[in-house]
Amino acid sequence: MSGPRAALVAGEASGDLLAGLLLQGMRQRWPGLQSTGIGGPQMARQGFQPQWPYEKLAVRGYVEVLRQYREIVGIRDQLRDRLLRERPDVFIGVDAPDFNLGLEEQLRKSGIPTVHFVCPSIWAWRMKRVEKLQRSCDHVLCVFPFEPELLARHGVAATYVGHPLASVIPMEPDKAAARTALGVPATGEVIALLPGSRASEVEAMAPRFLAAAAVLQQQRPGAWFVLPALPALQSRISQLARSGPSPRHLNIVTGQSHAALAACDVALVASGTATLEAALFKRPMVISYHTHWLTYLLMKPRHLQPWVGLPNILCGDFVVPELLQSNAKPRLLAGALRDWLDSPARMRAVREKFVSLHHTLKRDTAQLATDAIEKVLAA
Structure with a gap:
């Protein structure tokens, strides 16, 4: 059975996860779906044929991006030229707005037709990016309920589809089974220690998180620590654990x-999508982040809200602590845990x-998203 030809770009592990869930819904609606672009496992x-792995785009911060700017731009230009030749029925940019919006515009x-999945956080910072959305996107699939109305005020068509993870993560996680599995x-x-999914994040955050765990281990000798690592980063994390302070009871998985x-009582999490995952697992957490000082200096004046972590932004309050930059010290992180x-x-x-x-974010994302994509295809 034939189906639409879709091109997608996901720029990091969280985008790969969201795109995988979206593709699952698209394949249910269009069994003959063909999909290609940039993505991951x-x-x-879901049958996606990657032309480049998402790791090529998984770079954080202004200063860090500059080091790989030429390669990233080269990939975008090659992909653009290929898509202009092949003319897919729809292009779906999954998050990664710095890469995707410019490509979508062209x-x-x-x-x-272009669809952007996950509205850029214009409500948190860089409000001027809405002008880019106007030029780039036929439709935006929003994962937070307040976003479509905000975009509509600026003439951007959008649909609230819920957050796919809210349908995947159980309302009552099985802690006992997870502990047995780990x-x-x-x-x-x-x-749980979650220092990020990008190599640059791991280099910045893993030593801090491991040192914080070592401090906490001294105070709570019976505590265990679990650090999930992407396969490509596991050896580096293990090396960091051996070469610097780390807790005695540590499982790197x-x-x-x-x-x-699911297994943990509390989590130490690098700011990003993982903080929302921790919230959906109903786990108290400490959010932390540390980036190049120049990147932080450039970003801080653009931030429109007092919170950085998604759980705090969505709750409109500091429901969990945020220890950023100079406060991202092992002793302070351990104290907050x-x-x-x-x-x-x-x-x-x-x-x-x-x-x-969780109840707010849980919707039939596959149905709502594919309904919106079908309208774009029919336009």
Whole structure:
């Protein structure tokens, strides 16, 4: 059975996960779907044919991007030329707005319909990016409920589709099964360490997280730590654990970030999509991030809200602590984790907030997204 030809670009592990879930829904609607572009293993499981792996684009920060700018621009130019020749029925940019929006604008000008999945966080920073959305996108698939109205005020067509992870992550995670699967004690305290999915994030955050865990281990000798790592980064993380401070009870596991979040009592998480995953698992967390000082200097004045982490942004309050830049010190991170573990009532209260958030974000994303894409294809 024939189906549409779709080109997609996902620029990091979280985008690969979201795109994989989207492709699953598209294949259910269009069994003959053909898809190609830039992506990773989650997309490949849905029949996606990658022309480049997403790791080529997985770079954070202004300063860091400059080091790989020529290669990234070269990839975008090659992909653009290929898509202009092959003329897919639709192009779907999955997050990665710095890469995708410029590409979408050029494809749209040539008559190729464009959809952007995950609205750029214009409500948090870089509000002027909405002008780029106007030029680049025929339609935006929004994962947060307040976004379509905001975009409509600027003439951008959009649909709230819910967050795909809210349908994948169970409302009641099975902690006992996850602990068994990861080989950590069934009882006692377990802390998940999630230092990021990009190589540059791991270099910046993993040593801090491991050192914080070592401090906490001294104070709580019975605690266990689980660090899920992408296969490409696992050896480097293991090397960092051997060469610097790290806890005695540490399991570095391949992938399995969801199992780690299900198994843990509290998580230490690098700012990004993983913070939302932790919230959907109803886990108290400490959010942290540290980037090049110049990148931080450039980004800070553009930030429109007092929060950085998605759970805090969506709840409109500092429901979990954020320790950024100069505050991302092992001693402070360990203290913030300890504060959670020492306050069961506070942990229960934040879990209740996250249950409410989960219900808000849970929608039939596959149906809503493919309905919107079908309208774009028919236009």
